Amino acid sequence: MSSGSDPRLEDLLRTLAPQVLGALVRRYGHFDHAEDAVQEALIAAAAQWRDAIPDSPRGWLITVASRRLTDLLRSESARLRREAAWVPPPPASFPGSPGFPGSSGFPGSSGQDDSLVLLAMCCHSSLTPPDQIALTLRAVGGLSTAEVARAFLVPEATMARRISRAKQRIKSSGVPFALPAAYSAAVLHVLYLMFNEGYAATAGPDLHRPDLAAEAIRLTRLVHRLLPADSEVAGLLALMLLTDARRAARTAPDGTPVPMDAQDRTLWNADLIAEGVALVTAALPRGPVGPYQLQAAIAALHDEAPSADATDWPQIVALYELLLTLTDNPMVALNHAVAVTMATGPAAGLALLSALTSLDGDHRFHAVRGHLLEMSGAMPAAREAYTTAAGLTGSVPLRRYLHDKAARLGTGLPGT
Template sequence: MADAEVEDLLRRLAPRVLGALVRRYGHFDTAEDAVQEALLAATTQWPTEGVPTNPMGWLLTVASRRLTDLLRSEQARQRREDTVAKWTLPTDRIAPPADSPAAPSDDTLILLFLCCHPALSPASQIALTLRAVGGLTTAEIARAFLVPESTMTRRISRAKQSIKSSGVGFRMPPPAEVPERLAAVLHVLYLIFNEGYATTSGPTLYRVELSTEAIRLARLVHALLPDDPEVTGLLALMLLTDARRPARTGPDGALIPMAEQDRTLWNKAYIAEGVALLSEALPRGAPGPYQLQAAIAALHDEAPTPEDTDWPQIVALYEVLRQTSDNPVVSLNHAVAVAMADGAPAGLALLAELETDPRLADDHRLHAVRAHLLEMTGALTDARAAYQAAARLTHSLPQQRYLHTRAARLPDPG
């Protein structure tokens, strides 16, 4: 198995291994450290020695042994050897055979709700779940939250300690507690999907393993709460958005904007499923933000050509969405929709209002949108400068190449 295939397999298995370990032994914070060491061992051994018959069992074995070592060291440091017997498990439980069958149930959903425990702040719930369930690095999470990596490291460490101190068991929350955790769970899945669909850094435009995992987890939550319209809306949004992924890059990996994509490559099955889910959710009352975003995505997906896009309807949906969320990216997208419906000058006027928002100061998307709208108005020199500014701010190599290419097509004032 190639290194990339091993990496994909480990990403899929990591949250399941962590969930199984916490369910068996508790100690969430130490369990994650043990899982990380098991993953490191696998990345070293599997490419050369081959993937074991039961990779899940192999990882559980190594992680369980390492967890035992870590717990023993911790107990020794705290000089509490007299309590070791109370938590030390029999050897046959700590180290099951490497190829023994994994637990038939998937612990990932339980892990997801555990990370969204009420003892944590909403920001910590999301950060911890992105780390433990989504498999994102601390640096990726920091970029998602627009904070320094050191700040995010401390936030995740505090979240782990809070989970440990709470003494909560590894189980689904009681039905009465599900609603208060659900908003954080949905936000987490939304961020994981976004990181997969539009990766913030690296050589590729997307990380299909993350968007696929987010969709899988959204399906699990939808199966648990099939009558919740926002759960249904989020799943619809993911499917309708991911449907466009096959057409987003060319053979060389170069970014292709939506207006230039080959729409015959879009995933028709995902579009049909997403529209059906949306049709199921919308009649249940005032739509929430995920349903509204799904409705916008559906209008894009159902347009046979870019010219057929119902931009006035998209503008109206964004205006409703802005009333439910103080999100500068929503306002940015609204400005784009207004430009497409009413002309670039109208969109540029809205952008001017966003330039003072500190949350967008270092976001390449603001500059990229301005560049595109300036190009539409014929202000080519200013558009070139804006494209170059956007390229400097993004950490995504495909985005950088695309923005530099757009800039290179325009006049150089020098």
């Protein structure tokens, strides 16, 4: 899909795409065909909306995509068999149906959020949690297959096969789409990964993708509204807000990253920080304590510190150690090593890094290693680590930043 040179139209279509797909799948099923129909409707909109956008762009897209989906279904030789086998979900079984809060019917109703419908649908009971996450990132988050693959640290071809198998499994399961009784861990992890890709894009010319981060926050707010007593939902929302609060200070005028200890904290969003701190403060006592609450508590310690030097690193180390008892995520271990370094020195952090062999192909591991080596005075090794990290990232500004770090060490200048 391309809308030419108008970025506003591009943004509008990107925002509407998951809503339209959710509306079609909710109404008709047939995930694969619905995806194809929505793509054709988006292409038509990109061509026809250059001069004027219709009064109801979402309704326009749903109407055009529905017609195209009908054509696709009619062209199938097995149409009658498929229609006989497909059982529509009961009216109140998912968001957007008449019995669900905030719904006012189909199609094109402004009272429903079909992005949330699609989010629930992608967590289909026939899929494993990893497949649920991958499919949701692709369908709801709008990530490319390559971006989803990077989020999972697997080759693009592997992820393409996984997504294709997930769609086929949904199609052949015979189980109708329905809203889970409670949002599963997979749904929250999807939103977490979606936000991470928006906040720190794995590839492309920009350090972040604000539209994707904002969409993740919006969807998490919706889930929190539905499940206000769920401490992990509150923790995830708090984590997103506390992290996004620093966004304005994360890039220099030329687009390169600014490390947290060098950021202008007056640019941090005080309202988001206050909201995030209030959410995690209320969630932690309710229990049980989960990974998102702990990460939010760590983010709150960063955000509430008046300066980098005033950061409570021993408390952050303690929270990471508790987090490590709940998850075997190597990125948590990497962040723990950074916290230990800041609390006790680079030697202890480097010792911890030596055990993280699974991250050898990840640029973040080598960037952290370069930073710790630089702190310890091992400049040639630090320069090599920064260069390795630069070669592994797909982010243009981050690659430029890492090459600059390596070049400064090579000339004897202090790193930035």
